[in-house]
Amino acid sequence: MSKIPKLPISTKENRPTILNGRPTSRILAKTLSDADKKLLILNHTKPIGRNGVTTTLPAPRVKRAASVPVVAAGPSAKSNNKTNLNPKIPPYDYKARFQDLLEKHKVLKAEYSDLKEKHVETNEDYEKVKEALQSTNTEKDIIREKLLNTIKDLKERTSELQNLKIDYDITKHAYEELQNKIKILNEVANSLKQKSLEYDHLDKEYNDLSQRHKSLQEETDALQNILALMYKDQRILRNTVQDLKGNIRVYCRVRPPLESEKSKPLFSLNVLDACSIEVEKTELLSSAKKGKSQHSFTFDGIFTPHASQEDVFTQVSSMIQSALDGYNVCIFAYGQTGSGKTYTMEGSCGKENYGIIPRSIDMIFSCMEDLKRMGWELTVKANFLEIYNEVIYDLLDSNKEQDNHDIKMVNSKGTDVYVSNLKEEEVASAHDFIRLLMFAQRNRQTAATLNNERSSRSxxxxxIKIAAINETRKEKFTSNLNLVDLAGSESGKTTQRMDETKHINRSLSELSKVILSLQTHQSHIPYRNSKLTHLLMPSLGGNSKTLMLVNINQFDECFGETLNSLRFATKVNSCRTTKAKKNLTMVDNF
Structure with missing residues (x-):
């Protein structure tokens, strides 16, 4: 494409103008349309090409207009040209002015032709540029869309990266925890390995001990059999000794005077031997009736004033053992008011002052441990009652309801009796029994008399009921241990409570009649004449071992009552009852 020629005319109308940094004629500037101007401007811009790289479009080719011949007006061409550029034509020379206008017209026509060709070429270039621009815009849209997709993908990848970072932190933390756990597990594994070695060693020892235990168990079973046979023989021997001594045995205990009783006169009491005593009133010692005033008595044993509670229980313990062997046993204390019956049976504060009742329960629970080792399982139950004015009261019932307690026979063939509607407590230890005993003591009827400031009036x-079972040997037995503290006998002339004394003396008198009937072997024994004899019927004439403790004191004023007590004890000691039988049964199925 040829360059645009410089125009020879420099009039005000065709003075060159600046378009897009290039000079051009004002006529050309006016002739070009807005689209051509934009096209000329685009020729010198750097549009965005593929992949965002700027490209330079080639400048449009413009054909240079042909040179217009200028008629020389002077001697030389140079001077004519200069002269013709700005001819000075007079206003009246219309022909010259016309010629000048014709020349200008030719020039303009030639420029118009060139511009027209240029315009065509420019339109072609414009279309090409437009197509290129459209293609560029399409590429820009594609690139923009890709860019947006890339940005969107970048955001998603960024979010995924953040999530992955969080997962990484969590995984890292979990990994560290796993590392710590692995470390701990390694330590545990090492410990277990060491324990395994110890276990193997212990297992070996266990096997050795198992063999030894098996051997010892066989020896233990053999010894258990030997022990059971020895225990059986021992029970037979103990019962034989008891039978030889008699099923009713009597011991006499002399109460020592208290500090407040040192000034009271005493009658003469001589202990002849371990089983015999002699009593004599002091005022008759020097009289002619000396021989007649001496009274000798023989019993199974004598407890002097110096005998302790332990000494008394040592002689009584064989009867408690009989109860543990399955025999019914009854121990009762008899004597005048103030002779020490309650102290002998119950005792006072302090373990060294315990009487027969608390010491018996201690012995029972001590022996239970030995019996358990031999395969026996024992249960102990207890109840407490009193007979006051011929009425039975439950000492474990604070209300003392008297209407429902009657003495009944266990069966029509035997002599065993029981009291209906008594509150019975299972005893698990000696402490439980002592607690029940103290409760019963508080409910018992007592009163002050002339002979005793606190006399038992009932x-x-x-x-105590003992039930035992041996599953290995298929044996079981039950036994009853009755521990009785009788009310004190007292002269009616010295008492202040006549009604109580009548009932007490009457019941003791009925007891004497029963003993006399047993001694003379009468066909009818008056057990039912009083509640006391009815309750003691199994002990006096039935299947029971009985021990009586007659308590006396040495005061001269009590000589008559003491003599009556000793005589009654002698009658009891002379009785011979049937041989007691053991309540042992064999059980096939437990």
Missing amino acids: HSVAQ
């Missing part, structure tokens, strides 16, 4: 009975 017959008190503590009943």
